[in-house]
Amino acid sequence: MVGMFIRYNRRTGDRVVKVYDGPNGYLEAVNDPGYVRDMGKSGTDWEVAVIGSDSMEAIKRTHSRYFTGRDRTRELAGMFK
Template identity: 65%
Template sequence: MVIRYNRKTGDRIVREYPGQNGYANAVSDPDFRKDMGKHLGDWELAVIGSDSFDSIRTTHSRYFTGRDVTPIHA
């Protein structure tokens, strides 16, 4: 899963990569690779692997405090 998280507003954009190769697919995503290592202002970019979305919501709860502003096509 790739999460773009706005530290100031709590807004987030989430893109899921299901399956056994999900983490590898996430770090290979062209949008992630384009922004990796860049200063994104208030936005933080995180790649998180887990067995379920619910696990990530629990272990990384701060990423889920604001609004989900994920575009429909993401």
């Protein structure tokens, strides 16, 4: 099971992604401190999502809008600590 914690900018399409791979991947993503902290925030262009599936390819296929913009994981990851 793969779990992904995604921060997605609705305005620009940019994204920051954390991947949790393993039998408890989805549960690890749901319990990510950033997800817990940011869930339900409003007034920002950034949305958060946790998605679980059997594979990353399936997530990219079923939730393709999260993967259309730039992957800014490396440069913005510190912004969300």
